[in-house]
Amino acid sequence: MDNFPTRYLLNRAAIEKNIPLFHGAVYGFDGQVTTIILGKTACLRCIFPQAPQPETFPVIGVTPGVIGLIQAREVIKYITGIGELLAGRLMIWDGVDSKLEEVAVERNPDCRDCGGYWRDR
Numbered sequence: 821m822d823n824f825p826t827r828y829l830l831n832r833a834a835i836e837k838n839i840p841l842f843h844g845a846v847y848g849f850d851g852q853v854t855t856i857i858l859g860k861t862a863c864l865r866c867i868f869p870q871a872p873q874p875e876t877f878p879v880i881g882v883t884p885g886v887i888g889l890i891q892a893r894e895v896i897k898y899i900t901g902i903g904e905l906l907a908g909r910l911m912i913w914d915g916v917d918s919k920l921e922e923v924a925v926e927r928n929p930d931c932r933d934c935g936g937y938w939r940d941r
């Protein structure tokens with residue numbers, strides 16, 4: 821999805837249906853990916869509590885390819901159980917300098933999307 825309101829809708833649907841959400845986003849040469857699993861990881865709203873201001877931004881055509889392939893790889897790994905998922909980790913792709921880094925993402929106990937799931941346990 822290319823906007824946060826729709827991403828938040830998917831986030832809530834994934835929580836309600838208890839299905840994983842494979843998040844990817846791009847901006848210019850850069851992108852990010854994480855795998856969200858209810859009961860194990862932060863949800864999208866935990867990671868991004870506020871949507872950024874809507875804007876029109878450039879995207880280099882190959883960036884969605886890079887990020888989309890990583891998302892697809894995550895789905896395959898989830899289905900097959902092979903490897904380590906990007907669960908609890910946000911992978912950040914710097915396409916200008918061709919560097920990958922990752923940051924740990926943590927659940928927000930007061931999250932308005934997934935907080936209720938955790939309070940009920």
Ligand SMILES: [Zn+2]
Binds near residue numbers: 934
């Ligand atoms: Zn959350």
